[in-house]
Amino acid sequence: MVSRAAPARQSPPIPAGLTRDHLVEIYRYLRLTRTLEERLTALYRQSKVIGGLFRSLGQEGESVATAYALARGPNQDILSPLIRNLGSMLVMGAPPIEILRQYMAKAEGPTRGRELNVHFNDLEKGYLGQISHLGDMIPVMAGIALTFKLRGEPRVGLVYIGDGGTSTGTFHEGLNFAVVQKVPLVVIAEYNRWAYSTPPEKQFAVKDLAEKAKAYGIPGTTVDGNDVLAVYEATKFAVERARRGHGVHLIEVKTYRRTGHAEHDDQHYVPKDELDWWAKENDPVDRYVKQLVQNAWVEDRDLKGIDEGVKAEIDEATDACVDEPLPPPDSALDGVYIDPPAAPRHWYRGL
């Protein structure tokens, strides 16, 4: 019998094929999302953010983890984020300064002051901003994934839908179309408990959104949406399955919207103790940090260093754009079509 020395106490292996560097990078995106939103909240209170502010507090984990499972870089995978997927956009490479400019309606912003919040896109980087009509991005992303299929490109589309959004007709039409066409599309169904003020039991009669997948003949998985690595692993599996030509997969992430629908909403319809529980016991960033440190994958002090770096980056981005001008009024007329290049200015404006 060969005797073996007892193994030295060591950290468990990092799951899902990730490395320490990946873990640190994921943490950085989580922190960047939260810090940027905190900055936006401050700017909102100073009336510098002009429209509504929609926070993803409590949902940053699933946003970052799902996007992190995609192939990123020029002309790789494409996702379509909702208002609470700021983290997904940052992972795909949206620069924080563009988010700040967009919220503040700056002329130099990605839509030149035409659209709000995260409604903008960079298809080369891999994100296509939503419109406000929930569900509509599912058919559009089905069309993008269809193009990947038609061209034989090994690329994947990923689209988010909220619990309330699954009640729309376009969710059904788009998902069904994608399924029968067997396009490489992953649907992330975010069960965050509130559609504005409406709870799930007034939206649908299934317990889990994953049950809906059965009606489309596709796999449906439910994941703890605030467990960053579990969300990553489930998404990675679905993404690579789609990439291999096996079609659509629906992943339900159970999470919780800890702020109102937007900053103006005081959430009077939400039980206070429920909010407190999610904040204290089930915050995705806290849970992730605890997991990294307890497993000795990353040192606490390394994370502190990231926090400081992120804060400096947001400070710098804010300083660089906060005083930029709004767009000139008559820039409103151009770009409805390529031809004609601009809408005519009304006759009385020249009087």
Added chain:
Amino acid sequence: MADVTYLEALRQGLWEEMERDPRVFILGEDVGAYGGAFKVTEGFVKKFGEQRVIDTPISEAAIVGAAAGAAHMGMRPVAEMQFIDFISCAYDMLTNYVATARYRAGLATPIVVRGPCGGYVRGGPFHSQNPEAAFFHTPGLKIVYPATARDAKGLIKASIRDDDPVIYLEHKWLYRRIKEALPEGEEIVTPIGEARLAREGKDLSIVTYGATVWKSLEAAEQLAKDDGLSVEVLDLRTLLPMDDAAIMRSVQKTSKVLIVHEDTRTGGVAGEIAARINEQAFAWLDGPIMRVTAHDVPLPYAPTLEDFVLPQTDDIVKAARWLAAY
């Protein structure tokens, strides 16, 4: 030179664009193996394959939405609405998503949404509609509506080549009723935004489009014979963007305008044309701008009812006569 029908001309245009540009593909209900409800795409799947002629579920919003997504990626999708009446199911996708994409986000969305429209065929309320007014109000869309075989071909080709979304309305009453010699090998592309003078005249202008171009021409012929009136007929061909210059030229020439369309009256395109003439050519008018349109009811099925509701040649004759005498 072979005579080709309006439908065959449209089919040729689609076929030629599919051959010319590998980015062009067709999607819609029953467009593949069946060849489309009116056989516009008959033989396409055999020639171009299932990847480029895609049979879809009954999901107009998904058809248009998926076309938009593909167009963002550089494709040139042509989406068929089996009957244009069903385009209302994709109204949200067209007006909120597609029409705004370039303006709000700099996104190119070169799609064509086409389908059979129009009445005079006993199709009842849901197989006879003219939906142009519902989209005419939306900046970001273009709307074309050919009346001749030449333009059926020329406008489908121009629509596919256009870098912005185009709604292409094809009148099913004209499908096999209109024939025209189209030289083989001639590249026919009708510029979007240009009206066509269908008949020259000096006493009165009829501004119209679609099937009522033919009814207006019939009326003009009758008025020439019976009343000695010289009636000009302007076929708009494109509704959005509208060829204001061609309309005003005609108004300046005749000083009297009758606007004729098959769609219902209230909120119809004729009202907008009248407003533009009032703003741009008021001084040239010698009479009120008048309209001949469908009555403001859903289109009924029975021949007696449909014929009563829709504008007929005789209605145009009477209205033009009244206006000429004004």
